[in-house]
Amino acid sequence: MANALVNVPAQARRGEVVEIKxxxxxxMETGYRRSQTGEAIPRDIIRQFVCTYNGxxxxxxxxxxxxxxxxxxxxxxxxxxxxxxxxTWTGDKGFALTESASITVVD
Amino acid sequence: MxxxxxxxxxxxxxxxxxxxxxxxxxxxAGEIPSGERRSGYQFMSRETRAMQDDDTSNPGLLWVLEGAxxxxxxxxxxxxxxADCHGDARAGMKGVAARFPALDAxxxxxxxxxxxxxxxxxxxxxxxxxxxxxxxxxxxTAYVARQSRAVPIQIAVEERMQPFxxxxxxxxxxxxGQINLSCSQCHDDHWxxxxxxxxxxxxxxxxxxxxRLEWQGLGSLQxxxxxxxxxxxxxxxxxxxxxxxNLELFLMWRAGGMPMESPAVRP
Numbered sequence: 453m454a455n456a457l458v459n460v461p462a463q464a465r466r467g468e469v470v471e472i473k474x475x476x477x478x479x480m481e482t483g484y485r486r487s488q489t490g491e492a493i494p495r496d497i498i499r500q501f502v503c504t505y506n507g508x509x510x511x512x513x514x515x516x517x518x519x520x521x522x523x524x525x526x527x528x529x530x531x532x533x534x535x536x537x538x539x540t541w542t543g544d545k546g547f548a549l550t551e552s553a554s555i556t557v558v559d
Numbered sequence: 560m561x562x563x564x565x566x567x568x569x570x571x572x573x574x575x576x577x578x579x580x581x582x583x584x585x586x587x588a589g590e591i592p593s594g595e596r597r598s599g600y601q602f603m604s605r606e607t608r609a610m611q612d613d614d615t616s617n618p619g620l621l622w623v624l625e626g627a628x629x630x631x632x633x634x635x636x637x638x639x640x641x642a643d644c645h646g647d648a649r650a651g652m653k654g655v656a657a658r659f660p661a662l663d664a665x666x667x668x669x670x671x672x673x674x675x676x677x678x679x680x681x682x683x684x685x686x687x688x689x690x691x692x693x694x695x696x697x698x699x700t701a702y703v704a705r706q707s708r709a710v711p712i713q714i715a716v717e718e719r720m721q722p723f724x725x726x727x728x729x730x731x732x733x734x735x736g737q738i739n740l741s742c743s744q745c746h747d748d749h750w751x752x753x754x755x756x757x758x759x760x761x762x763x764x765x766x767x768x769x770x771r772l773e774w775q776g777l778g779s780l781q782x783x784x785x786x787x788x789x790x791x792x793x794x795x796x797x798x799x800x801x802x803x804x805n806l807e808l809f810l811m812w813r814a815g816g817m818p819m820e821s822p823a824v825r826p
Contacts, residue, residue: 457624459615473613477621480775521775522618524610 458539460553464531472503472511473526474539476549482517498543501525506535515543531557590813591747591761598817599760599825602751607772611824619701619770619822622694622777626702629695635686641699644683648706656704657712657819660808662720669723669808672700673779674799691798697777701768704821712765712819714812723801727809730802736793742806757826763814764807766823777822780807 459473476498483495495517503511503525510529538552600608610616630641630648645651660669663678670678676699677688689696716724731742745754746762753759767780774782781803785795796802 455621457615457620473615475615475618475621477618520772522621524616524618526616 455549456539456541456551458537458551458553460537460555461531462554463556463558466531466533466557466559468531469528470531470555471526471528472537473524474501474503474551475522475524476501476541477522478541478543478547480515480517480519480521480523484517494544496544496547498523498541498547500540500542502540503527504538504540505529506533510537531555533557591750593816596763596814596817597750597761598763598765598820600766600820600823602758602760603824603826607824607826611766611820617770617822617824619768619777619824622698622701622768622770623705623822625694626698626700626705629699630702635680635684637683637685639684641679641684644679648702652703652706654707654710656700656707656821657710658714660804660811661715662717667719668801669720669804671780671804671807672703673781674804676700676703692779692782697768697779700779701777701822704768704819707819708821709818711816712811712814714808714815716812720808723805723808724812726802727805727807727812730806731809736788736791738791740791742787762810763817764810765814765817766820766825768821769823769825771825773826780810 455477457475461470464470478498479496480498481493481496483493483497485493487493497517497519498515501511501513501515501523502509511525511527513525515523534555534557536552536554538550541547541549600611603611614620627648633640633643641648656672659672659675661675662668663670663675673691673696676696680686680688689699714720734741734744742762745759750759750761764780764783767783768777769783770777771783781798784803784806785798788795
């Protein structure tokens with residue numbers, strides 16, 4: 453499965469507020485459901501999403517069972533310098549995924 | 560959301576449907592004039608529309624990306640990828656999904672896009688057919704259908720297709736299930752009205768495969784049709800059955816001229 457779609461503007465002016473979007477493929481199985489034969493389906497969710505901008509954390513979210521499959525985050529940050537925006541999702545069953553995108557800041 | 564939950568929802572809808580139609584004294588049967596045709600998109604909330612419109616928030620694009628990878632991956636005994644015969648899908652597959660279901664000359668009957676992809680798997684790639692609603696088949700279908708976005712639906716009805724189209728229309732108009740409803744009674748006669756908390760759309764399949772929020776995933780038109788059949792408490796036809804393909808054919812013909820939206824988002 454294609455894992456994640458991230459969107460960071462390729463170029464921004466210094467000091468500009470930029471919107472960052474991240475969509476990830478994940479079933480977000482709640483752990484409260486049962487299969488058709490009655491066994492409990494174990495929880496399988498993303499627990500945490502972190503976004504860093506040149507190593508500095510700019511956004512963090514904790515996820516819970518009520519969040520829908522394929523979680524989507526949109527948030528904003530200030531474009532300070534050219535560099536890399538890194539996205540990390542971690543969760544149950546050892547789920548770990550990292551994506552990154554680069555941004556160029558012009559004066 | 561699991562199958563059990565979906566069934567409960569379907570039952571609730573169908574009960575509501577019975578009440579709604581029971582209370583309606585006058586049912587004006589008939590086709591929707593072309594000027595009044597609406598895509599399901601136009602019945603959606605602003606938020607759901609925004610989700611579909613932006614390729615970074617539309618979860619259907621996750622399947623499209625996967626489909627792009629599959630398109631270029633060699634498979635089967637022939638060791639060929641889709642791209643080896645069809646080239647770049649962005650050029651070669653443009654408008655293709657808007658013409659399906661189409662006549663398969665060898666079989667003498669219409670096949671839908673999923674069946675056409677599986678024929679390529681079997682004959683071209685000599686690989687096992689992909690299962691209905693499997694991630695791979697949905698991904699490839701979504702990738703091919705994505706290339707037809709904004710292309711008007713155009714079903715070529717020639718002489719050999721006519722009986723299948725007629726059969727599809729007959730099925731559309733036929734009352735069935737314990738609730739004894741036809742597709743047409745809801746979607747031709749009562750579109751735009753409420754069925755429980757939901758608006759009844761006109762049932763134009765402009766955006767399949769769709770990402771349905773209720774499913775929390777991508778699904779084919781056949782899955783949606785089976786869903787409706789369960790809703791009227793009829794026994795759903797099997798995946799790939801001629802009845803479902805005829806119905807798909809009729810629906811696409813009925814939506815002729817409307818632009819494709821695949822992969823769409825629906826509530």
